[in-house]
Amino acid sequence: MAFAMMIAGCKKVDVDFTFSPSEPKAGEAVKFNNSSSAGENWNWDFGDNVTSVLKHPSHTFKKPGEYLVTLMVDSAKHNTYTRTITVYDTIPTFVASTDSICHYTDVVLTANVYNPFNYALTYQWNLPEECHLVAGTLESRSITVYFTKYDQKATVALTITQNGKVYSPEKTFDIYETKAPAIVMGRTKMPLRQRMINGYLEEPIDANSEDKNLLQSSSDTTVTFNGVTFYASKMQAIFPNHTILRLQMDKVEQKWYITTPEGLYVANFNGQHITLIDPEATGAIYVDAQRNRLYWATNSGLKAMPLIKSKNNQFATTPELYNNISDIDRIVVNNNLQ
Numbered sequence: 001m002a003f004a005m006m007i008a009g010c011k012k013v014d015v016d017f018t019f020s021p022s023e024p025k026a027g028e029a030v031k032f033n034n035s036s037s038a039g040e041n042w043n044w045d046f047g048d049n050v051t052s053v054l055k056h057p058s059h060t061f062k063k064p065g066e067y068l069v070t071l072m073v074d075s076a077k078h079n080t081y082t083r084t085i086t087v088y089d090t091i092p093t094f095v096a097s098t099d100s101i102c103h104y105t106d107v108v109l110t111a112n113v114y115n116p117f118n119y120a121l122t123y124q125w126n127l128p129e130e131c132h133l134v135a136g137t138l139e140s141r142s143i144t145v146y147f148t149k150y151d152q153k154a155t156v157a158l159t160i161t162q163n164g165k166v167y168s169p170e171k172t173f174d175i176y177e178t179k180a181p182a183i184v185m186g187r188t189k190m191p192l193r194q195r196m197i198n199g200y201l202e203e204p205i206d207a208n209s210e211d212k213n214l215l216q217s218s219s220d221t222t223v224t225f226n227g228v229t230f231y232a233s234k235m236q237a238i239f240p241n242h243t244i245l246r247l248q249m250d251k252v253e254q255k256w257y258i259t260t261p262e263g264l265y266v267a268n269f270n271g272q273h274i275t276l277i278d279p280e281a282t283g284a285i286y287v288d289a290q291r292n293r294l295y296w297a298t299n300s301g302l303k304a305m306p307l308i309k310s311k312n313n314q315f316a317t318t319p320e321l322y323n324n325i326s327d328i329d330r331i332v333v334n335n336n337l338q
Contacts, residue, residue, distance in 0.1 A: 013038045013073045015081040025090045026064045032057050032071075036081075039073035047085075061087040064114040089114040092160045093169040102178040103150040104197035106134055110142040111160060119163035126157040130175075146200065150177040179337035183295060183322070184211040185302065186284070186330030191215060193334065194302075194323060196291070201322055211334050218332040220246040220259075220285055232258075238271040248287040248294075250307050257294060259285055264296050266313045275313040278303065286331035297328035 014037040024030045034042060034055050044052040046059050047067035061067060064087050073079040089112065097108035111123055125138045127145065131154055136143035147154055157170035182193040184207055191207035207215075221232040235244040239258065246259040254269040257277075264281030267274040277294075284297040287307065295304045301324040308315045 013076075013079045015039075015071055015073050015079050017069075017071050017081065017083075019069075019085065023088055024061065024085065025088045026061055027090045029058050029060050030085075032059065032069075034071065036071070036073050036079075039079070041074050043072040043075060045070045045072075063087070064089045066116065086116055091169060092162060092167045094156075094158050094171065096171070096173065100176060101147065101173050102176045103147050104178055104180075104195075104200040104202060106144050106146050106198065108142060108144050109156065109158075111158060113160060113162060115162065117163075120161075122159075122161040124159040126159070128154050128156065130154055131156060146198075147173075147175045148203070150175050181333060181335045181337065182211070183302070184215055184332050184334050185297075185325060185328045186215045186332075187325070187327050188329065189327065192325065195338075204323055204325065208338070210336065210338075211332075214332045214334055215330050218286075218330065220248055220330070223247055223249045225249060225251060239267070239274070242274075246283055246285050248285050250287050250289060252289060253307065253309060255308065255313070257285055257287060257296075259283055259296070266308050266315075268311070268313065273311070273313045275308075275315075277305075277308075277315075278319060284328050284331045286333065288333050290333075290335065295322075295331050295333075297331065299326050301325050302328060302331070 016035045018033045018035060020031050042053055042055050044057055046069050048061060050059065067085050067087060068082055069085050070080055070082040092113040094109055094111045101107050113121060115121060123139055123141055125143060127133065130149040131145050131147050134144040134146060152175055153172050154175050155170055155172045157168065160167045178197050180195040180197040182195040185192045191212055192204040193207045193211050194204040195202040223230045232244040232247045235247065242260045244258050244260060248257045256267045256269065258265050259281050263279035264277045264285065265274050266277055278296065280298040280300065281296045282298055286295045288295065292307050293304050294307055295302060300321060302322040303319045304322050305317050305319040
């Protein structure tokens with residue numbers, strides 16, 4: 001009798017189990033159904049350092065991935081069954097490259113989709129008006145954008161299609177202000193300031209009291225260099241063929257930038273290699289050595305370009321139009337971060 005019981009105890013059990021849902025997601029409870037042919041004791045290993053001794057357990061996987069789930073019946077190694085379960089993201093979503101988004105600062109938005117079977121995926125971004133695309137397309141998985149307004153919330157939406165299923169995650173971001181230096185423009189009307197932020201230009205706004213003081217103390221009709229003061233009205237010895245209206249100097253490269261009735265010119269310190277930069281220049285100019293930029297006024301608006309370094313004053317860069325303000329009569333840069 002004892003021998004017969006020992007044989008019965010060693011009987012091979014057909015071990016099997018099923019689970020639902022068939023495509024579980026991280027954070028979702030997965031129900032396991034033990035469909036083994038016999039047995040009295042159950043040992044589950046869910047492949048994520050969690051175990052169970054219940055016959056029909058439930059388990060929640062915290063992260064997406066592939067897990068080897070093993071069921072052992074009656075603590076017998078020959079009574080085991082293992083299968084791979086793929087756990088998907090809870091909901092396809094997207095993430096930002098920074099937790100703190102400032103205006104006129106690039107931020108990368110990237111769709112986050114767990115796709116182990118390489119299902120066909122499509123993306124369609126929907127950006128608010130104040131969000132501008134820098135890199136990628138609205139159909140790309142990852143895009144680079146910047147926001148033009150601050151002290152407000154901005155909502156970005158994304159439509160993801162995966163294997164025929166459509167997901168529509170959206171996120172609302174707090175947009176903070178970026179402090180930056182500003183180009184200050186004197187005008188017959190209210191002076192304006194336009195901040196330069198990470199290579200972008202903020203829309204012009206009214207100048208503050210500090211800006212106005214800088215304008216009053218600045219000059220583009222006199223330049224002092226090595227203890228000598230140069231006056232625009234007395235530059236005929238250096239530029240005998242030009243009537244100088246305004247002047248600025250790049251003291252590092254020792255180059256003059258002068259505005260005449262014929263436009264804006266650059267010349268070496270001794271007046272050689274006089275080269276026309278822009279025939280549309282109307283007057284005000286400013287040399288920004290700190291940022292290696294030259295700013296000048298035209299009837300079309302404020303223009304800018306890099307300072308010219310070549311000895312013969314040849315240049316290949318095209319001036320940029322910074323705004324369409326046509327009545328600028330003085331330019332200065334406020335370097336304080338405001």
